Amino acid sequence: MVMPLALRVVALDLDGTLLRSDGTISARTRAALRAAEASGLTILSVTARPPRRVRAIAAATGLRGRAVCSNGSVLYEIATGRLLREHRLSHEAVAQLVARLRAAAPGVAFAIEAGASYGCEPGYMIQTEHAHDAADPGMLRGDALELSREGVTKLIVQHERWALDQLLALTRECAGALASVTHSGSNFVEVAAAGVTKALALAHYCEEAGFTAAQFIAFGDMPNDLPMLQWAGRSVAVANAHPEVLAAAQLRTASNDEDGVAQILEQLMGITMTR
Numbered sequence: 528m529v530m531p532l533a534l535r536v537v538a539l540d541l542d543g544t545l546l547r548s549d550g551t552i553s554a555r556t557r558a559a560l561r562a563a564e565a566s567g568l569t570i571l572s573v574t575a576r577p578p579r580r581v582r583a584i585a586a587a588t589g590l591r592g593r594a595v596c597s598n599g600s601v602l603y604e605i606a607t608g609r610l611l612r613e614h615r616l617s618h619e620a621v622a623q624l625v626a627r628l629r630a631a632a633p634g635v636a637f638a639i640e641a642g643a644s645y646g647c648e649p650g651y652m653i654q655t656e657h658a659h660d661a662a663d664p665g666m667l668r669g670d671a672l673e674l675s676r677e678g679v680t681k682l683i684v685q686h687e688r689w690a691l692d693q694l695l696a697l698t699r700e701c702a703g704a705l706a707s708v709t710h711s712g713s714n715f716v717e718v719a720a721a722g723v724t725k726a727l728a729l730a731h732y733c734e735e736a737g738f739t740a741a742q743f744i745a746f747g748d749m750p751n752d753l754p755m756l757q758w759a760g761r762s763v764a765v766a767n768a769h770p771e772v773l774a775a776a777q778l779r780t781a782s783n784d785e786d787g788v789a790q791i792l793e794q795l796m797g798i799t800m801t802r
Contacts, residue, residue, distance in 0.1 A: 534795065535742040537563055538595075538729060538755060539788065541574040541584065543712060543748040544765050547784050552588040559789035566796055571595065571732070573725050575711035575751055577640040577681065578603040578610060597640055598709060598751050599728035600680035600719045610642050612731065615678035616720040620705045624718065625671050627701035628684060632694070637671035638683040638715075646674045651685055654713065682706075682718040691716070709751040712769075717751065726754035744795075746780075746788050747772055763791055 539545045546552060552560075560570055572594035574581060578601060581594045585605045593611070594603045602612040628635045638647035646667025647653070653660050660666050667674055675682070684698050691714055698716045699708045707719045733739060745752075745759035748768040756762035756776050764776035765787040773779060780787035 533742050533760070534568065534744055535738055536569045536571055536744075537792070538571050538573045538725075538743050538745040538759060540745075540747040540749070540752050540755075541572055541576060541581075543767060543783055544746050544752075545572075545783070545788050546584070546588075550584070550587075552590075553786055553789070555786045556789040557589060559786075559792040562796055563792050569736075571729075572605075573599075573729065573745070573752075573755060575717060575749075577601070577645065578608070578643060579645065581605065582608065593732075595725060595728040595732070597681045598707075598711070598717055598719055599723045599725045600640075601642065602728060602732065612728075613642055613680055614720045614723045614727075615641070615680055616675075616682060616706055616718065617678050618672075618675050620720075621675040621679060621682055622672055624682070624698075624702055624705055625675075628698065631697055631701060632686055632689060634688065635684060635686045637674075638685070639671065639674045639679045640681040640683070641675070641677055641679045644677075647683075648674075651683075652687060680719065684716040684718060685714065711749045711751045724754035725752065726758035729755060729758060744791075746791070747776070748783070763787075 564570055570592055575598050578596050581596055591605055594605055596603050600614045601610055604611055636648050636651040638651050648671055686694050695710055695716050702708050706721050707723050710716050740758050741760035743759040744761040745755045746763045747756050748765050750769055750771055753775055762776045763778045763780055764772045765780055765783050767782040780791050
């Protein structure tokens with residue numbers, strides 16, 4: 528399959544899609560990405576991760592260019608570390624949502640990302656894969672209302688006794704029209720400003736770069752990728768994707784551990800791989 532002439536941008540979710548389960552990128556996938564760039568395609572990382580975690584991934588894997596972070600709240604330039612655009616959930620909206628959740632689910636705990644700043648409440652359970660955050664001097668500690676004084680690019684909602692689907696439904700009910708609510712597979716719910724999604728961020732990117740949605744091919748695996756997959760001209764789900772994503776995507780490829788992204792890129796560019 529030869530690359531369609533209209534295709535200009537590859538929008539890649541990271542965890543569970545581009546990255547293997549161990550957080551790495553295979554030599555085959557790296558080669559496919561470099562070949563795509565050499566052919567004139569723009570590679571754009573589109574992730575739930577905040578800029579600081581994208582920076583760490585880029586250092587380890589060689590990712591470059593720009594990244595849409597925090598489910599669409601931030602546009603980040605990897606090489607310079609600059610935050611090019613932010614959409615923040617206001618402190619007033621955070622305060623309303625936090626109050627409603629605390630009343631409905633006592634014991635709920637919160638963490639925040641606010642551009643390059645981040646922090647969590649004392650009762651928030653830091654994920655095993657982010658264990659270094661526990662000793663990170665940059666990790667602010669305090670009540671969610673204090674941490675969110677300047678607004679947040681992401682509010683993270685966690686409850687040790689609530690199942691993810693139940694907490695997701697409750698957060699959506701409490702948020703109403705205040706905010707966008709989603710999840711990316713971890714045991715917490717992710718909240719952004721109303722209307723903010725990966726798709727909205729890509730639409731803003733198009734306005735500046737002169738692209739259209741039809742010129743994008745997007746890859747994803749989790750519900751937070753659905754707006755992006757529905758927006759892009761071409762959409763691809765990896766085999767390990769959430770059932771909703773598998774149902775929504777136009778194409779399906781191999782899993783993240785089987786170089787699914789690379790397989791599609793190779794087909795688009797007419798590359799034959801030897802094993």
